[in-house]
Amino acid sequence: MDQGIVQVFYGPGKGKTSAAVGQCIRAASLGQSVIIIQFLKGKDSEEFNFLDRLEPDIKLFRFEKEMACYGELLASKQKEERQNILNGFNFARKVIDTGECDVLVLDEVLGLLDEGIVSLEDILQLINMRSDYCRLVLTGRRLPEEIAERADIISKIDLEKDCV
Secondary structure (H helix, E strand, C coil): CCCCCEEEEECCCCCHHHHHHHHHHHHHHCCCCEEEEECCCCCCCHHHHHHHHHCCCEEEEECCCCCCCHHHCCHHHHHHHHHHHHHHHHHHHHHHHHCCCCEEEEECHHHHHHCCCCCHHHHHHHHHHCCCCCEEEEEECCCCHHHHHHCCEEEECCCCCCCC
């Protein structure tokens, strides 16, 4: 697996997180250390609780305290949760700065832009901090051009049909 790259899974379709997790499983199977930090999904995103069983090869972090996802919270709860999310973002900085893992997935980090929790400059700084030995995987619905310019691999996930 190539290291030292920035990979993005984005778009309106479902499966961005699953694609990123697939990269994590592949990396872990090659003996690489993996950290996933999830944003905006709430404390209990049940669909990926199975990742807890993959520790210590894949470590999953969620800094949010509320069970519901950020977009479903009342404004007063969003304000409290915002600080928890920023703690997670700062943890991502620390992970990159210390070279703590081979693969770092920031799940829904692009959504932090849409919610106004972090700035474009914050994410660009995070990308610039990345060492040549760290694979950085970003997910979210919308991909700003400035981030696209710094990405090495971009996969757009579209929704063609939804039976819901």
